[in-house]
Amino acid sequence: MTAKPKLYYVQGRGKMESIRWLLAVAGVEFEEQFIQTKEDLEKLRSDGFLLFQQVPMVEIDGMKMVQSRAILNYIAAKYNLHGKDLKEKALIDMYVEGTTDLMGMIMLLPFQPIEDKQKQLALIIERATTRYFPVYEKVLKDHGQDFLVGNHLSFADVQLIEAILMVEELKSDSLSKFPLLQAFKARISNTPNIKKFLQPGSQRKAPPDDKYVAQVKKIFSF
Numbered sequence: 108m109t110a111k112p113k114l115y116y117v118q119g120r121g122k123m124e125s126i127r128w129l130l131a132v133a134g135v136e137f138e139e140q141f142i143q144t145k146e147d148l149e150k151l152r153s154d155g156f157l158l159f160q161q162v163p164m165v166e167i168d169g170m171k172m173v174q175s176r177a178i179l180n181y182i183a184a185k186y187n188l189h190g191k192d193l194k195e196k197a198l199i200d201m202y203v204e205g206t207t208d209l210m211g212m213i214m215l216l217p218f219q220p221i222e223d224k225q226k227q228l229a230l231i232i233e234r235a236t237t238r239y240f241p242v243y244e245k246v247l248k249d250h251g252q253d254f255l256v257g258n259h260l261s262f263a264d265v266q267l268i269e270a271i272l273m274v275e276e277l278k279s280d281s282l283s284k285f286p287l288l289q290a291f292k293a294r295i296s297n298t299p300n301i302k303k304f305l306q307p308g309s310q311r312k313a314p315p316d317d318k319y320v321a322q323v324k325k326i327f328s329f
């Protein structure tokens with residue numbers, strides 16, 4: 108039996124959450140080792156675990172993988188979530204980069220100075236509803252399938268559902284003008300592995316709170 112992948116990161120979403128999503132969707136069980144202090148991070152570094160001295164790091168198939176995109180791409184390819192040919196892969200990559208950009212803005216929000224937060228929040232909602240969601244709504248309409256690319260679930264769908272849920276946590280009616288995305292969300296959330304991941308008690312992490320933000324700032328010294 109091959110070992111379960113082991114994820115090394117802080118106990119929050121950050122750059123690891125999309126990796127947790129993808130593994131969960133692929134039906135792969137994984138273990139997590141949480142970095143709780145600066146010393147925990149230093150130990151991983153001094154043990155030579157971190158190629159660029161950074162996390163996320165995932166031990167998988169005998170590799171100590173770093174760089175979140177590389178990790179995601181490996182998992183997507185391994186579990187048949189990266190399209191059937193180069194053109195499908197190219198589309199999936201474009202859609203994934205869009206949701207990554209949107210989620211990156213959301214990820215940084217709790218770390219913004221308090222005086223900038225409202226402005227940044229408004230910008231995120233504007234970008235979600237005028238730049239990103241219209242694109243995915245149109246893709247679903249033009250493509251006419253249940254999924255963004257081809258006719259089965261891909262990495263692009265997984266990132267889109269993750270991004271939709273993150274935006275809705277900030278503004279619950281963000282999908283009101285996007286009927287196909289509403290249907291997509293309902294449909295995808297009901298697929299067995301995603302349904303399970305969305306249940307309380309799964310390895311999905313909660314949105315960042317003040318305690319988490321303070322801990323992350325301390326661990327990474329910023």
Ligand code: GSN
Pocket residue numbers: 121122160161162163173174175176327
């Ligand atoms: O996507 C990636 O995995 C890398 N391109 C960036 C990883 C990264 O920035 N990791 C941070 C913590 S998670 N935050 O975003 C990190 O390890 N920072 C410490 C450092 O010395 O850079």
